[in-house]
Amino acid sequence: SFLPEDIRRKVENHPCYSQEAHHFYARMHVAVAPACNIQCNYCNRKYDCANESRPGVVSELLTPEEAAKKVLAVAMEIPQLTVVGIAGPGDPLANPERTFRTFELIKEKAPDIKLCLSTNGLVLDKYINKIKDLEIDHVTITINAVSVDTASKIYPWIFYNHRRYRDKEAAKILLEKQYEGLQACVENGILVKVNTVFVPEINGEEIPELSKKVRSMGAFLHNIMPYVEGEGTAFSKAGIRPPTPQELKEMQEKCEGNMNLMRHCRQCRADAIGLLGEDRGQEFTKDKLSKIN
Ligand code: SF4
Ligand code: SF4
Numbered sequence: 001s002f003l004p005e006d007i008r009r010k011v012e013n014h015p016c017y018s019q020e021a022h023h024f025y026a027r028m029h030v031a032v033a034p035a036c037n038i039q040c041n042y043c044n045r046k047y048d049c050a051n052e053s054r055p056g057v058v059s060e061l062l063t064p065e066e067a068a069k070k071v072l073a074v075a076m077e078i079p080q081l082t083v084v085g086i087a088g089p090g091d092p093l094a095n096p097e098r099t100f101r102t103f104e105l106i107k108e109k110a111p112d113i114k115l116c117l118s119t120n121g122l123v124l125d126k127y128i129n130k131i132k133d134l135e136i137d138h139v140t141i142t143i144n145a146v147s148v149d150t151a152s153k154i155y156p157w158i159f160y161n162h163r164r165y166r167d168k169e170a171a172k173i174l175l176e177k178q179y180e181g182l183q184a185c186v187e188n189g190i191l192v193k194v195n196t197v198f199v200p201e202i203n204g205e206e207i208p209e210l211s212k213k214v215r216s217m218g219a220f221l222h223n224i225m226p227y228v229e230g231e232g233t234a235f236s237k238a239g240i241r242p243p244t245p246q247e248l249k250e251m252q253e254k255c256e257g258n259m260n261l262m263r264h265c266r267q268c269r270a271d272a273i274g275l276l277g278e279d280r281g282q283e284f285t286k287d288k289l290s291k292i293n
Contacts, residue, residue, distance in 0.1 A: 027083040028074055030067035031059035032098045036090035037122050038158040038174060040144075041234035042197060042227055049088035049118075059089045060285055064098055068105035074284055075110055084110075087118040087140075093127055100127075103134045114138065118195070122158060122174055124181025132188050139185050140223075141178055142195040144203050146210050148172045153202050156234065179217065186218035194219045198251055199227040199235065200243045211255035224252050 036049065043049070048059050062070060075081045084106055086092040092099040103115050116138035117131065124141065131139065145151035151171035158170040165173055185192045194214040196207060203210075211222050226243050229236045243251070 025082040026078050026080040027085060028071065028081060029059075029085050029087050030062055030070060030102060031089050032062050032064055032067050032102045033086060033088055033092040033095035034061055034090050035094045036120075037094040037160065038091070038120050038170075039156050040120075040197075041154055041156060041240075042199065042230060044230045044233045045090075046232075047089070047230065049090055049120075061089070062286070064101040064105055066286060067102045068109055070284055071106050071113070072109055075113070077283075078280070081113065083114045083116055083138075085116040085118065085138075091120050091122070092117055093119045093123045096123075096127060096130075100130055100134065103136060107134060116140070118142070119181075120174075121178035121181040122160060123177070125177065125184040128181075128184045128188055128190075131185075131190060136190070138191045138193070140193045140195055141182055141185075141219075142197065143175075143178045143182070143210065143214065144197050144199075145171075145175060146206050146213060148175060150203050150206050151175050154199070179213075182214065182217050182219060192219045193221040193223060195223045195225055197227050198224050198243050198248060199240060200247055201240055202235075204243075204247075204251070207251055208254055222255060224248070224255060 031048070036043075036045070071081075071084050086099050086102060099117070103117075106113060106115065115134065115136040117136050118140040119142070121141040121143065124139070144154050148168055148171045151174060152168045155171055155174055157164055157166045158174050159165075160173055160177075182192055182194070194210075196203070196210060198204065198207060207224065211224075214222055226248050227235070227240075229242055
């Protein structure tokens with residue numbers, strides 16, 4: 001297998017992290033987190049966060065109680081369900097009450113289910129103890145740059161400690177917090193995957209270095225995802241183009257020598273349900289669940 005033994009043991013029934021497991025085990029995302037604390041130039045806020053989601057799809061927003069109920073209903077229908085994640089539609093940690101309440105309820109009602117979280121990383125270190133207490137052992141951080149210059153082309157602003165920062169100042173804080181968050185997870189024994197949105201003209205040159213850096217800091221997977229054009233985003237207005245399939249493949253190969261790359265990620269939507277590559281979300285919408293009890 002492609003993973004070291006100790007990590008392998010931790011992820012063997014995790015469909016997203018194990019190439020073997022993703023054929024047999026199911027995962028589910030619950031969309032409980034509407035707000036975001038940064039702006040990415042590839043995001044139009046109408047759709048799910050690119051932290052962990054396929055852009056262009058709107059998720060049905062749930063309360064923590066509805067989310068927990070949905071998890072239980074799905075677990076009864078799909079016994080291979082091993083992982084429940086929160087990935088949006090905004091940033092889970094920009095909605096800490098809703099996100100952590102959801103995890104608490106799931107942990108209470110279905111303690112065997114593994115929990116995971118995707119974030120842009122801005123406030124990850126702030127919540128590290130909470131994440132540890134809830135035994136969330138998988139965190140995905142979306143990191144798109146190494147240099148402040150590149151980051152400032154991707155993020156026009158952030159909202160941090162009650163105020164808005166813009167341009168290079170924003171980019172500098174965000175990068176620092178992302179790498180600090182990564183470090184805090186590693187120090188606390190939390191597995192970290194890094195997602196990178198590959199935008200050839202913006203961060204293409206920096207990705208091999210980024211890949212080396214996150215590996216040396218202890219991330220165990222680096223998932224390079226293609227930028228996908230979204231209607232009305234700053235990037236699409238500026239005519240920024242997505243990578244070609246060939247460019248994506250070459251970038252993934254270039255970084256492969258560096259670390260374990262995840263090639264089977266399907267960029268599932270924030271309310272995806274089922275085996276990877278499969279989405280049974282429509283079977284478990286709110287109105288259908290209300291008929292269950
Ligand atoms: Fe959009 Fe996610 Fe970026 Fe927030 S972190 S702006 S929700 S892509
Ligand atoms: Fe797994 Fe990727 Fe889907 Fe998240 S988006 S559940 S990491 S395949």
